[in-house]
Amino acid sequence: MTKRKKLMQGNEACVSGALYAGLNFFAGYPITPSTEIAETLAKRLPAIGGNFIQMEDEISSIAACIGASLAGAKAMTATSGPGFSLMQENIGYAIMTEIPCVVVNVQRLGPSTGGPTAPAQGDVMQARWGTHGDHEMVVLTPAGVEEVFTLTVEAFNISEALRTPVILLMDEVIAHMREGASVPERGELLVVARKEPKEPPAEYLPFKPQEDLVPVPAALGTGYRYHVTGLYHDETGFPTGNPEKIDGLIRRLKHKIILNKDKFSFFEEHLTDDAELVLISYGASARAARAAVNQARAEGIKAGLLRLITLWPFPSTAISRICANASAVITAEMNLGQIYAEVCRVLDSTQRSLSVTHVDGTLIQPQKIFAAIKEAAK
Amino acid sequence: MFKREIRLSGSGGQGIILAAVILADAAVQAGFFAVQTQSYGPEARGGASKAEVILSDQPIDYPKVSSPDIFLALSAEAYAKYCHDLKHNGIIVLEESLSTPDCSAGATRFPVLATARKTGKEITANMVLLGILSFLLKNFLPKVRLEEAINERVPAGTAEVNLLAFNYGYALSHELKMQ
Incomplete structure (x- = not known):
């Protein structure tokens, strides 16, 4: 049951x-x-x-x-x-x-x-x-x-x-x-606990990256003392003026996310396998887009939906793969085309990329998206 | 496929959203897919307010009502604002005391507020609406699921008067042979 x-x-x-x-x-x-x-x-x-x-x-x-x-x-x-x-x-x-x-x-x-x-x-x-x-x-x-x-x-x-x-x-x-x-039971979903440093306080470097590029800053009050600052800093946590260290920090902060991004690049496909028209949408707009795709299918138009769940880092690889064979890609969102512009950057420059925008304070309607699908299918 | 789209409307503060939440709760407990949404202005009281529920035996994509099978209105302002997309042959239930334009010709006039006042509390008008909905949906949604949801969701100590209003609404719908 x-x-x-x-x-x-x-x-x-x-x-x-x-x-x-x-x-x-x-x-x-x-x-x-x-x-x-x-x-x-x-x-x-x-x-x-x-x-x-x-x-x-x-x-x-x-x-x-x-x-x-x-x-x-x-x-x-x-x-x-x-x-x-x-x-x-x-x-x-x-x-x-x-x-x-x-x-x-x-x-x-x-x-x-x-x-x-x-x-x-x-x-x-x-x-x-x-x-x-x-x-x-x-x-x-x-x-x-x-x-x-x-x-x-x-x-x-x-x-x-x-x-x-x-x-x-x-x-x-x-x-x-x-x-x-349905609410998951305890243990059904993974819950990540924060890492704690293994080395003693005397040898401890709070901002020294591990293999995954992530450091292990200790919780304050656990015996580890270190400096925390918004200034660029070295592995001790103190500010540094060393260009090499500054460059290393700014790049590491970016790369620790890029290196791990495949672990949380979430998206959902609906009828995209044979889709000639791929809709891209997210959040509440994607509910309207899904209804529009189903309506299009009922009328014999081969439409599919790629619903983005992780918006950033932008799922470029998934988008270019899923849209590779599409004759047109339609991005539907409740703004004036913020993700649409990103989608255009990812697609082959010869591919048709269309935008459905909506900013009237109501939820975007399936009919509006369906009309764009029909137009693109002509 | 079974699907019903229901819209309740009135003034902010009349408990329209709570009634919709209770209906959706009962529907989920009865094993349906249900989505409840609302639309209201920035004011805490007054202004037109609507709350919607979709019940289906299939997952629901678009969460808002596109053309209601059942539309209930407690205020003229809400009626005028939210009556534009009714389903052909849909059921319209209007508070009896409202003066509304011609487009309400096919509507059932129902003494919602007067019925609520019989409990001593006009604020229970939202439960009278639920009683009407329970009657209209009786072939799909067991009345007892709604009663359980009322018990669960109304403020502590008010279940009795709310259930009374609910049952008044149900009984009067029966008398009026609403369908």
Whole structure:
């Protein structure tokens, strides 16, 4: 017998996934459409001995998470566009200091205050390039409530394994909608624990990379003392002016993610095997795209869907392989073509690449995508 | 394939979303695929609000209702805003006291608010709507699943009055021979 599903909201699934992954610290400043994450954690975290803090703003929220994580906690914050903008500097700090944390951005219509309850996917590039300087980002985007749970667990696992902040990029529809979801039992999903240093404090170098290019900074308070700074630094953690060491650090921070990216390059294919038209979509838009693809098939048009789950690092290899035989590729998203431009960079320059955009504050409709499929199939 | 699209609408604060959540919960417990979504403005009270539920025996791709089989409206503003894409021969249930334009010709006028007031609490109007929906869906969705979901989801200490309103809604639908 299959396990009985439970009706769950996307934001609630994020909370349950985070707790499953071992979350024990949350600091945040509630904002629609992410509010239920803070609301639910305010009840559930203290009950299991964790800490919930409502901070004065989003800058301090992520700062508190970074501090807690440095002391060994599994930390998360949740926000929406306006708050995500404020968090950008400290996201860069977490990248530079290699402190794991999960940042949930439930996208709403922007720019600025925009539409608090209106769905959008306008923060795709902000998630990638919001903070300054050369860096890689890991960004995951779910398209259903059950997937919110599993991807939240993944976000923690990647963050812990690579010691880098991970963005869970949701949208208003996925965050607020409720659907049946089965909750994994303990042990069903992998939960990555943070590595601890093996050598004694006297021989310890906090930022010395291991084979996977990831160092093992100890939790503060465990007897290991070291310097943590957003300045470029050497393996001791102290600032350095040595060009070779600076170059090595900036490149390693990028390469540790690129080296490991195949472990978390997630995507889903639907009817792509013989597809002449390949749709590329993600998040709530992909639900509309899937409906449109099914409608096209019913009318004899060979369409398929490639649903991106990992947005960054961009799944270039998968896209060029899956789209290789397509006569046209259509990217459907709730922004003005942020992923479309990336898709164009990946495709053969002779291939037709089309864009379906949607920014009216409603969920993109299957009919709109279907119309683009029909047009492309002519 | 079995699929029903249901839209509930009213003013912000009338408990429209809670009613939809309870319906979706009951449907999931009855073994259906169900998706519940909502649309509302930035205000906490007032403004038109809608909540939608799709029930199906197959996985549901698009989570929003495209053309409702059943549309219920508690306010004229919500009716006007959300009535545009009704399914041909769909069921429309309108609060009796509303003055609405001609397009509501095929609608059933139902004294939702007056029925709720019989419990002593007009705020239970959302449960009256659920009672109506329970009657309309009685061949697919056992009433008891809805009663269980109400018990589970309404604020502590209010199950009794909410179930009373739910049963009033169900009984009156029966009397009116709604279909």
